Amino acid sequence: MNILLKSAKIIDKHNESLHLKTRDILIKDGIIVKIAAKIEPESKTQVVKHKNLHVSVGWFDSSVSFGEPGYEERETIENGLRTAALSGFTDVVLNPSTHPCPDSSSDIVYLKNAAAGQLTNLYPLGTLTMKADGNDLAELYDMKNAGAVGFYDYKLPMTNANLLKVALQYVQNFSGLVYSFPLDTKIAGKGIVNEGAVSTQLGLKGIPALAEELQVARDLFILEYTGGKLHIPTISTATSVKLIADAKKKGLDVSCSVAIHNLVYTDSVLEEFDSTYKVLPPLRTKPDTKTLLKGLKDGTIDFVTSDHTPMNIEEKRIEFDNASYGTIGLETAFGSLNQLLDIEVVVNLLTKGRERYGLKSPEIKEGEIACLTLFTPEGSSTFNEEDIESTSKNSMFLGSEMKGSVYGSINNSIHLTANTK
Structure with a gap:
């Protein structure tokens, strides 16, 4: 599966060349193959666009x-x-x-x-x-x-x-x-x-x-x-x-x-x-x-x-x-x-x-396995019971205000998208 992240602001203080830069990221079969200012999608490529998209290592x-x-x-x-x-x-x-x-x-x-x-x-x-x-x-x-x-x-x-x-x-x-x-x-x-x-x-x-x-x-x-x-x-x-x-x-x-x-x-x-x-x-x-x-x-x-x-x-x-x-x-x-x-x-x-x-830290780098979290740090919402994905509902944060939201994650050649408000 090919995935193209469009206009993603990269947060990775360990990678000075990309930290706080906005880039397109192309992923093929779970591997980051290209990071550039603009990448045109190929055929059979899932294009991922989100408002104020940020990305970090997983x-x-x-x-x-x-x-x-x-x-x-x-x-x-x-x-x-x-x-x-x-x-x-x-x-x-x-x-x-x-x-x-x-x-x-x-x-x-x-x-x-x-x-x-x-x-x-x-x-x-x-x-x-x-x-x-x-x-x-x-x-x-x-x-x-x-x-x-x-x-x-x-x-x-x-x-x-x-x-x-x-x-x-x-x-x-x-x-x-x-x-x-x-x-x-x-x-x-x-x-x-x-x-x-x-x-x-x-x-x-x-x-x-x-x-x-x-x-x-x-x-x-x-x-x-x-x-x-x-x-x-x-x-x-x-x-x-x-x-x-x-x-x-x-x-x-x-x-x-x-x-x-x-x-x-x-x-x-x-x-x-x-x-x-x-x-x-x-x-x-x-x-x-x-x-x-x-x-x-x-x-x-x-x-x-x-x-x-x-x-x-x-x-x-x-x-x-x-x-x-x-x-x-x-x-x-x-x-x-x-x-x-x-x-x-x-x-x-x-x-x-x-x-x-003793675990290896992932990297946002061409040739590396795509282990990424997609999110936005902006916006606010109230956390309610319908936002709970867990089987159990015992959250002390119910009714609390959350800042930002998670769009999903990519790892092991799987892309999972969260339900964002």
Whole structure:
């Protein structure tokens, strides 16, 4: 299939010759064959024109959850990857949040096979411990060989400090990436939201910022002792940013991410007891969001994530205390982030991170595979339930204003067009 993108403004700060230039891009059989100021379409060529069309290398998300296997009613792999593609993401890292959880090489092979033939590439994480129970290391080396890009007991802190130490030492033999979720369960107790004025006012049990920061500090001390590669997913407090900045100054091989909803919202939205705002880590305070944004801009925080977590209606529309954690976020990642930051910063954040997982970054260059996201940074719209592509509808962004929109994406010789307003 031949595709011709007409008058596309290229956003790619790594390619100075094309960055911020408007060009036609001709794609044949999934390969970029020509980039020029004007290209005349040949016969049997699909011409793609959009208002204020922008193009970048395909976007990458380091934290998405679906449901298959075990929770297909939340999201299948097929529909999850379709949702990602329509949201502009050509590559996603899949959390090990299924039942059974992927703790062996055969589980990783199953996930890879289930995702074959889709526009969006799926890169699975395996669990760090068997059954994610925190007791014994899983088959890390075998899972790495089968295609796992890291090891993570999803949203479960590694309470056994010695096991984390052993894991960081062991994976150095094959350059494995170890995750450690930043939560001290003893400090958090039965907390479900950020501990502070809002939790006190609402009578909800709080999770102190200290619960995250103690775990981050502990993990960084262990990393300094062992070496290895550590990733701390979805940090949420100002002090966590400082701790990681100090660790990087020491030369420690640590990366971290932040969920977009922790940049947009604070715990003040909990006043209506709406369980769509119940997430882990919890929404924090305005000073935290300001420091998180600053950490993104100065590079302390390595990348953003949608932290896409589908949950069906029975798990969310119940008493706040009993509701499950999580919000979907793929569909709103670009529109909400574009409200906060300049478009060049937004695109940089949405395209970075692959290298941490040993993945090759795509390029907008003649002769390269076409892995592209098509979008416009202009215009505004209100995000409504009919805009949700996910099977689950648990979005905390419903009713929020989005800036810009995604036109679609191109990858693996597939072009998928989003429904834009």
